[in-house]
Structures are given as C-alpha cells and as structure tokens.
Amino acid sequence: MTDTAAEAEDAPEGRAAATGAAPGNPAPVTATGAPVIRTRGLTKRYRGGQLAVDGLDLTVPAGSVFGFLGPNGSGKTTTIRMLMGLIDPTSGTAEVLGRPMPEAARTVLPEVGALIEGPALYGFLNGRDNLLRYDRADPTADPRTRRARVDEALTRVGLAAASGKKAKAYSLGMKQRLGLAAALLRPRRLLVLDEPTNGLDPQGMREIRLLVRELAAEGTTVFLSSHLLDEIEQVCTHAAVMARGRLIVQGPVADLAASARGRLAVTTPDPGAAARILKEHGLTGLSTDGDRLTADAPPAAVDLADLNAALVGGGVRVRFFGVERGSLEDAFVALTGEGFDVAG
Known part of the structure; x- marks a missing residue:
C-alpha cells in the first residue's frame, strides 16, 4: 500500500x-x-x-x-x-x-x-x-x-x-x-x-x-x-x-455506589404473604419477581432480625433474607430519576 x-x-x-x-x-x-x-x-x-x-x-x-x-x-x-x-x-x-x-x-x-x-x-x-x-x-x-x-x-x-x-x-x-x-x-x-x-x-x-x-x-x-x-x-x-x-x-465509583440505598431481598415461595407483612412494617418500594421479593432498605432503627422473625411468625418460608448493597445502577436511577438508555 x-x-x-x-x-x-x-x-x-x-x-x-x-x-x-x-x-x-x-x-x-x-x-x-x-x-x-x-x-x-x-x-x-x-x-x-x-x-x-x-x-x-x-x-x-x-x-x-x-x-x-x-x-x-x-x-x-x-x-x-x-x-x-x-x-x-x-x-x-x-x-x-x-x-x-x-x-x-x-x-x-x-x-x-x-x-x-x-x-x-x-x-x-x-x-x-x-x-x-x-x-x-x-x-x-x-x-x-x-x-x-x-x-x-x-x-x-x-x-x-x-x-x-x-x-x-x-x-x-x-x-x-x-x-x-x-x-x-x-x-x-x-x-x-x-x-x-x-x-x-x-x-x-x-x-x-x-x-x-x-x-x-x-x-x-x-x-x-x-x-x-x-x-x-x-x-x-x-x-x-x-x-x-x-x-x-x-x-x-465505590463512593457513588455506596451512596445508593441498598435493597432488602427475600427469597420465598410465599412472596404475597411476605409482601403483606413487610408493608405492614412500613417498608416501601416492594417488587416481586417469581419467588424473589425486594424492597427499599429499612431505616437503621429497624432491626432486621425482628423483620425476619415477623416473616417466619407469619408463616412465610424464608430461604434468603438480607440487605444487598447499592450498585452504581441504583445510584444512577436515584440521581437521574430515570432508567439508563443507550449512549447519547
């Protein structure tokens, strides 16, 4: 050439x-x-x-x-x-x-x-x-x-x-x-x-x-x-x-992700009952996907052990219970108020 x-x-x-x-x-x-x-x-x-x-x-x-x-x-x-x-x-x-x-x-x-x-x-x-x-x-x-x-x-x-x-x-x-x-x-x-x-x-x-x-x-x-x-x-x-x-x-990046509130995640074959009990305890942002239920992380004053006990006491079969850390995507949605589209 x-x-x-x-x-x-x-x-x-x-x-x-x-x-x-x-x-x-x-x-x-x-x-x-x-x-x-x-x-x-x-x-x-x-x-x-x-x-x-x-x-x-x-x-x-x-x-x-x-x-x-x-x-x-x-x-x-x-x-x-x-x-x-x-x-x-x-x-x-x-x-x-x-x-x-x-x-x-x-x-x-x-x-x-x-x-x-x-x-x-x-x-x-x-x-x-x-x-x-x-x-x-x-x-x-x-x-x-x-x-x-x-x-x-x-x-x-x-x-x-x-x-x-x-x-x-x-x-x-x-x-x-x-x-x-x-x-x-x-x-x-x-x-x-x-x-x-x-x-x-x-x-x-x-x-x-x-x-x-x-x-x-x-x-x-x-x-x-x-x-x-x-x-x-x-x-x-x-x-x-x-x-x-x-x-x-x-x-x-670590600080941005950490600024996002985590999500409470519950895996259970009883998502309807779990959602009802969590809502009664003041949790918001509830979402279900099959046997997985998520909600906005509860305030620091709420004892997670008490929430778990309330679920079990209400007959919910809990397979997983915990707060997942916030991600960069969570921070982005919280900051912009919208989902992430293709680059512009």
Whole structure:
C-alpha cells in the first residue's frame, strides 16, 4: 500500500475519530500534577437554542479510569468532542493535560489516543494498512518503528490473525478493535474511549476490560464513556453522571455506589404473604419477581432480625433474607430519576 494509492480513494468510512495525530510540529506536553481533564462552566448551545451541555465542571484525576455516564441525549458525546477540539464550546473552558482546548490541540493531541463515535476506516484497505496510514499521518510518529508498533497494536486488540482482511469486511466489533488499535499506536498519557465495547461479544468485552486495566497500570489515564453500567462499575475507579446536559455527580465509583440505598431481598415461595407483612412494617418500594421479593432498605432503627422473625411468625418460608448493597445502577436511577438508555 502506498500513500498515493490511499489518497486517490474516498475519505474513510465512519463518523468521527481522533487517533492522536495533529498537524504541525507540536512541542512536548510537560507533565504536571494537575488533573488530566478539567472543565469550568463548559457549555454548548447549538443553533435553534438547543442546550446540549450546560455549565459543566468536570475533574478527571491523573491515573484514573474515569467512567462518563448518562442517558440518551445527556451531552456526553458533545462534551468529548469539545474536549478533543472537534467542536468549539459556546462558553466556558476546557483543559486537557493542563493546556486549554481547542487552542492547544497541536500540543495536546499527540499525547492523546481517542476513539470517538466509532472508528473512521478506509474500507478498501486491510486492517494493517489502515494502521500504517494512521501512523503516517502523525508527524510525531517514528517511521523506523512503525511496522513493529502496528503489529504490537494489532496483537494487543486481538486482530493479528485478521490484519490482512479488508476493513469493509470487518464486523462492527472488529472495527471497534481496529479503532482502538489506532489509538494505541504510541504510548498515550490519556486515552478517550466513546463506547469502546460497542458490537463486541462477551469475550471481546472482557478482553477490552482487561486491556483498559493494563493501560491504567502502565500509567495511562482512561476516560471511558459507556452505557453499560456493569462495565463501568467493574473497570472504573472514578465516574461522573450526566443528565439533560448537566453534571449530576462525580467521584470515586465505590463512593457513588455506596451512596445508593441498598435493597432488602427475600427469597420465598410465599412472596404475597411476605409482601403483606413487610408493608405492614412500613417498608416501601416492594417488587416481586417469581419467588424473589425486594424492597427499599429499612431505616437503621429497624432491626432486621425482628423483620425476619415477623416473616417466619407469619408463616412465610424464608430461604434468603438480607440487605444487598447499592450498585452504581441504583445510584444512577436515584440521581437521574430515570432508567439508563443507550449512549447519547
């Protein structure tokens, strides 16, 4: 594959992707103790008055795996596009790696790997040649190590065996893997991933989760947008929740999950009788699913042993009784007042 042949073809398929390449001859970004991402009052209003992001104050600690959560239309992707300099904010400020964006894009982007809204690929090229072309477009990349770095990136995302296959024949999950490989062609201080497990099977999702952990252990800060709350809870150290363009909460994932009230769970072949007795004792939020009954966790003043005794005394055959800890999903629903939809 030659550059001339590639340039004669149409633009790559896909919506938007940033892979760390930037025009010009950027100066190196100096390491600081500041957060890797920080926004203050970041706002984006589109024509017609649509307010997509409203006064966002976001802080992403260095070295974290940061989950960015929100229901459909919450402003997550718009925020990411502003952080990467793809669109300008209406007002407010954004700093990435301690430098203002989009003004410092030429300095910052070579230190950032990103996969945004799906990978942009040349369908007529195979996987390896797509990565070679991405690397040639990066003025800071060393051509002497290009092929070795491409092979390493393909292996890391599990595409080494399919690297000779044309990208247009790739499945959605394979395209996601190739886009992630493009973001990993060089060591990055920051990796920004928008729905990286989109289209992947459960095994592929586990592999990406493991890769994210490896990258974090190597010192890369990972900013991860996802609609899969379970994935965020398993892999992320910190998270932020967006709703209707505004930041609802941010902080360590363990703290966010712990802030959610747990649920009292009872497994019994007598769910109707159990629900009646719990309701008589003032419990709310009762829900049944077969032989499993759940309710809002009782106040601290209520003795769980007394509740259990009341159930048994009422003839309920109790197979399981206990309070389950709150999850990130519980916290999300409590904070936003809505279920979790696909990413927006």
